[in-house]
Amino acid sequence: MLYLDSAATTPVRPEVLEAMMPFLTSRFGNPSSHHTVGEDAAGALDDARARVARILGMRAGDVIFTSGGTEANNLAVKGIALGRAQLNGSRHVVTTPIEHESILESARYLERLHGFDVTLVGVDERGRVDPDAARAALRDDTALFSIGYANNEVGTVQDVPAIAAAARERGVPVHLDAVQAAGWLPLSAAELGVDAISLAGHKLGAPKGTGVLAVRGRVPLEPLLHGGGQERGRRSGTEDVAGAVGLATALELAEAGRAAASARVTALRERFVAQVLAAVPAAALTGDPVHRLPGTASFTFAGTSGEAVLLELERRGVVSSSGSACAAGSDEPSHVLVAMGIAPEVAQTAVRFTFPASLDQPLDAVAAAVEASVAAVRSGG
Template sequence: MLPEAIAAMTAELAELGNPSSLHAVGRRARRVVEESREVIAEAFGARPSEVIFTSGGTEADNLAVKGLYWAARAADPARVRVLASAVEHHAVLDAVQWLADHEGAAVEWLPVDGSGRVRPETLRAAMGPDVALVTVMWANNEVGTVQPVAELAAIAREHGVPFHTDAVQAAAALPVGFTASGAHALTLSGHKLGGPLGVGALLLAKGTDPVPVLHGGGQERDVRSGTLDTPAIAGFAAAVRVSAERRADEAARLAALRDELIAAVRAAVPDAILNGDPAGRLPGNAHFSFPGCEGDALLMLLDARGIACSTGSACSAGVSQPSHVLLAMGADPARARGSLRFTLGHTSTEADVAELAQAIGPVVERARRAGLS
């Protein structure tokens, strides 16, 4: 967490008040929530009324995917198709699959090119009067590829179809503008911006009303129920404010560090394959395939040296399966299993990159020997 987020959250933890209560301490908590809503709206080019607080990215994705599908079906029972990119985070991927398994949705997984990008012509060819929802992430959590969200959202709008984008990975590093993007719904998560775990938001355009997934007091525009976590929301807003102020400079710093990391890995392991778009990628993301290695073995060997990396999404860590993202990009299962994601953030330094540069060659060599034994 950013120090500013820790300070804001810690200060609020000592206070009383349910922001839905009418007494003085409740009104004080409500003021914190509404001021936080305004900060987040301004940072992401939205109206305050369009910010719906949730427990994080997964809940926001589920509310958008399921809720907008149900709303579209209620308005027009013929709208049964869901178009989703084949490289979505599991919070979207599994929510879409659940609709297919339990709600009669006809799911079409939009293919991606070798860089992991959904091409606008691919979406246009798939559109039709029976489409209920389109969902394509802003930037991929594994390989870092940035999607042409504005173009994709415009195509969906031409057909009167709601467009959702998971911007969890993009929000801290890219100039994410909700209204400018043309999306109807956009997912954010606090911890990806240097805020606390367990808080996020779904930006919902005016007039976009998903059917609720949670039922109760209807605290958030009658589409999301549950007592609001005022301390977490305060920390979330503080992180958003700092992140927005520093975004351009931090993105440039991380991009330079990332390029150093990529050059160092390639120098130490010449046959390493850089995955994702070499140009249109997140500034803090570097994703490699290492031929002849198992990603899990590489991860554990690096972890023993104090270097944390990932074989895919942290949410699916421990599951020994090839990355669905790399498979969708055309990689074979062996290459998909032998891949690692290195992510840089606001605490990352040149010393961190130098440490990885020193470790990666011997680690890959050892993993390859283990694979042959």
């Protein structure tokens, strides 16, 4: 079985498991405890925080460990928007219609229960935001601009520095959902010009249930979890020391191999895309063909059902997906593809292949499996 759904999750790396193991066994202390066992755990947590901060180009105190990308995005959108509302009365949030549900639903929550206005900046047919359109959406009362670095379904990469510069002109903080981009793209907050970054460990070879939100100290943040005041009062609850150590280790490993992996996987992806487009009638690549994640190739196959194609692919030993794992099982067409102007009936034919950073062999056999699977669906099996 060949697993090509790395955007959904990745296996835990052996080095990560090795780094975590002491904190699941002998070094088990609560980092809030004021004795030697607790202080040992607190030291490991501080070290993990500093390691993550170095890669993000932020201060260790900016890093908040969370239970994953969804919590990190919720804390960013709700926490920053509510913090800014308390600070200066701002009650306007800007995002885009192709974001992960954790961002879109958080914005709708603010609109529904806290009286915020929400503006969705449209995207073009490749899923890109025009920085001038982003600039035009900003208002004097804009509390936050939240955007994904790279889309989780089609892999389109945004011009984050240009969008962030437009927000900076108006004094609006920018939150960057980098869950899919980590390990593939640069993450320096200073170079990108952003104020907050979300990450999820399980996209990088750390366990599920691990994540980060890094927020610059000058940005107000209203906590969503209250209790013991952990994470400098921004996220209460006993920290997962082993998870933090694992995430830091996975992020360092991904960053160390990022340039080589990106170049290698991009070349293999391009070969695969060309083979599929040449072999499968009416196949169409979705997303930006140039500004896209190295490890993402997504298609529509008109005249099929994406779910049926996935079943045929699995029969042939290839595991992939029809889009976001968080929306799996929905009968609705992808909100991302519809926002890009793709007809709903075509959007329901989508299939996404996402590759691991370790990919080092051509995908000729997978392209042949795609051709056979689409043909089987179109012929009725």
